[in-house]
């Protein structure tokens with residue numbers, strides 16, 4: 337039997353970082369290598385959490401097979417660049433990158449295998465396929481995208497909503513305007529997609545695409561039941577990424 341894939345984790349003290357460490361510690365075929373966090377954090381699932389400032393040193397001394405990052409856009413770019421310098425592949429689920437951050441990730445992906453996905457739930461991959469098909473089947477219908485997340489989420493709209501918007505726009509090229517909420521005199525234009533971001537309580541993550549004609553509606557919705565769904569998908573991606581050529585990968589590559 338082959339050795340388990342040794343997975344390093346950044347953002348270990350965060351909602352997703354904890355989930356990834358716990359999943360890696362309990363699942364066959366992978367094992368936590370080391371974990372780091374910006375602020376001091378107690379051990380998780382028996383894995384000590386080191387200061388994030390030690391990441392570059394740990395990448396060299398510990399030599400993990402792959403690193404999984406769920407942090408914030410600024411830190412994720414720095415961590416990916418540290419991994420590129422140490423020749424360690426990265427899976428990042430972090431969302432909210434601006435164009436300069438994305439460009440720096442693209443540059444790193446010329447040095448190492450880099451897999452970036454806004455959502456590691458297999459059901460969201462299925463939702464995206466269903467949305468592309470439904471949007472193509474009713475080409476004149478109005479389209480609105482609504483996402484709902486917990487009150488601790490920082491970026492809006494969610495990375496997944498942006499990915500789904502890109503999917504819709506790739507099929508409906510006439511929809512070239514994203515309208516983020518409406519207020520006051522705001523009649524709907526034919527070329528717009530309405531985008532709505534709700535933040536409430538501890539909702540893990542919900543995405544709905546509403547397609548409406550004049551006498552019927554279609555609603556396609558994904559609801560994540562817990563964060564283990566994302567952590568398991570990220571570990572599937574991590575195991576898949578080890579040994580790949582440098583390049584830019586997404587979760588669909590893993591699922592093919």
Ligand SMILES: NC(=O)C1=CN([C@@H]2O[C@H](COP(=O)(O)OP(=O)(O)OC[C@H]3O[C@@H](n4cnc5c(N)ncnc54)[C@H](OP(=O)(O)O)[C@@H]3O)[C@@H](O)[C@H]2O)C=CC1
Pocket residue numbers: 346347348349350351352353373374375376388406407408409410411428429430431432453454455456457488491495566
């Ligand atoms: N692709 C997917 O399937 C999913 C993606 N996500 C995305 O993952 C990211 C993290 O989400 P979540 O775990 O809920 O967030 P949390 O706020 O719970 O955790 C964020 C983690 O990142 C660290 N961090 C944040 N900013 C910085 C910084 N500037 N420098 C260093 N460390 C930093 C935090 O450190 P500290 O403890 O010191 O604050 C913490 O460990 C988000 O972008 C979210 O959208 C979330 C779920 C699923």
Ligand SMILES: O=C(O)C1=N[C@H](C(=O)O)C[C@H](O)C1
Pocket residue numbers: 431454455485489490493494495496497540541542
């Ligand atoms: O921050 C979260 O929680 C989530 N973020 C991702 C996103 O921005 O799409 C994925 C998931 O919906 C949970």
